[in-house]
Amino acid sequence: MFRPRKDKSNAMKKTLIAFAFLAIGIMTNAQPIITSGEYWFNNDYAGKIHIPLTPGVNVLFNSGIDCSQLNTGMHNISFRFKQSNGIWSAVGSQLFLKVPELTPGGEAICEMEYWINNDYSTRISLPITSTTFYTFQSAIDLNYLSCGIHTFNFRFKQNNGSWSNVTSQLFNKTPPVIAGGGLLKGYEYWIDDDYQSKTSQPITGSSSFVLISELNFASVPTGMHHLNIRFQQADGSWSSTLSEAFIKVPLQSDNRTITAYEYWFDDEYNQRIQQQIEPTANFFFAAPLDVAELSTGLHNLNMRFRQDNGIWSSSATQLFMKQPVNDGNNFLTTYEYWFNTEFENRTIINGINEALYTTNSLINIENSDQFINIFHARFKDLNNTFNYVDHYYYSIDLQIKLMLEGLYSVANGQMRKSQNETGANFNGSIADTVTVEVHEAVAPYNLLVRFYGIELNTDGTCHLQRSGTDFINLPGSQNTLFHLVIKHRNSIETWSQAFEIGPVSTFNFTDSPQKAYGENMVNANGVYLIYAGDVNQDGTID
Template structure:
């Protein structure tokens, strides 16, 4: 939650089904009862399912409680019912340097069972990465509501997101058959690609944004399974910069685990470059067995940070079939896309590493001298592999899944 002095982020999903092939061509909003100063804006291009993602100017309003009213007009000249939302405008000084101390969420209208969580470290910019337990919900459409609390004891506006809970059997062994993406509210020009029934999809693709103007935009993407069901769409805000960034370079990166941004590690890149292939051994030797989320960001010449890239991994004792190194050995991520970090905890004069497939065939053997940390590159087919490590009188056998 990052407070701004005069603007509110307004997010509406509006579906009007007054008749077949009806399109939304404009919307109109006003504050409180001041309809005489209502502001009308066109929708371009026309859209049946319109997602409004705008900053609404409230500079003329006094501090205190207000109502935002909005309605939508179709191409037949009919207006929708009015949607109203209460909000509280704070004084400018009241929002300066505020820290987020916690958040609260609930499903549907069940506020009595809302769950409140305190942030381990109060932050001005808070990235929430958390699994929310929805096991008690029935299958079907639901609403997730969430709000954030600052160090002054004030709550933010409520952010609401619709989602569909499917039966357990409906999710098992589903394959991804298609994805679809679009920019901003331009769903009519959505693009996409048909896939070959992928269960675990890693999408790496260059997206053409040449037609976009410079400035802030939103990238939206969703995925379709072999049952014909679309996922919820994922939206990410990004900045399209002017052509003067052609010579921009990556100069540094920072990374952290889970929500522990306070202890993020900052690394300067010795040789800045436009494209960075990060092939480094990152030190997580002090973490214990469990599930983690790895987060990383990159910094450019202009001092701007990229979007956060996150990946889940597990440090699991069940995947260590033999271990004379005890708790000093660590390897991650597992599963891996191909790069595996190994840390033995201390330095050994001679280390022998062997990689076997599930049939017991030796694929690769390495002998490393004066080693504590190394990176293995599993440039093989997807599947399980067994890695044996021998150093002095110690042995370990690791089970690794290559995706």
């Protein structure tokens, strides 16, 4: 839906935005039907809305969606559909702009046109009776399209002759079910992108198969990896590739054992999954990770382990890309990515020939020359069809120096190590951990990203080196100035002065009171410290 506007000063009233959704089917032994759906805005999955549907193999949901509670500006709508076998589709996401409400007499919509993929020459034009709100609901002929991923594009024309921006939506056309093709006759698996070293095994014809086998990972180096597996049907066609992340942890050298682990996606630490394990010096993590609720695109997987002395390891973070679902008879052939407007300097990777391609080891973030970027990626399949993924992306390598009053020793200019009932909370030179936030430096000072558990050394230094797409709020301006916000469980929340953050930056709170917003620090012989004593985090010293 496109709603034109005449004046940015117009008061905002109730706004409705309509989207057309094409559900993605998943091929099984019997063709499933789509029975229900749900959608939500931004990261508010708790506020999801149920989509009432008439069950069917192909469903076109096209209805008014109430956006009256959203602020004017950029937002994200996410949606997914449930099949009769209980399986949910991957989450589809779409950015949209909510504009102020029109005043009476504003420009109206008089025409719409749509086309598939890049074939603008075959576009379909539809005249519209002049209106300021329009819901598109019409049968679309897709019989001539090949199976695979395609793009549905549309735009609207106002009665003053101007056209809206083009809105594009990915969808997947699945092949018809082949009778008798559901029996499995084999499978193959491989680690990371090393398909050439795959292991293949036969299966006696069966419609279902449980893999219970000892997988040898002795030659796999320590760190995060992907286990990829796919199954072949009796008719020779292959399933889509299933890919699961796992971490091979190093051997412990101090006789400590691992007793628990936890992991979470992006910045959603409050939704972490924690698991107790039998104490062991060597632990191999290989478990299914549910990414159904993640949108297509770039994400971070974070994981850490707890020892028998209660100390947690540093978090291991791995960037990965969730790609659109593809059918087993199609393959990706080319992968390209670029940052911001550098399409001419894009990185091109040919010769993929895989249904699922793991890109985590091939994203060169050194091409990013600023803190906040837009990451663009596209994949080409055997049908020479491109699908696109665009995301805001941050790349930060920030050296920070700060001192906490509660731990600072004037005698040696260092911080003491925080303690618990058994001794120091952390090993080595780590004094404590802090939470670091990055806010925009223009009103309303939106929170962009938050990083938990940043290790703070006794000399006051901490190193923040992260990249990802897990923005809490998308950037609302092109301003390059930002505020750092330091939070600690027993200290006053402290904001930095506004300063420019690039991909590599430094900031020292300790050398000047002006480094903190409002000069809100305490002077200890020329070293400026963050106030201590805010036990209940209400902003005042207790």
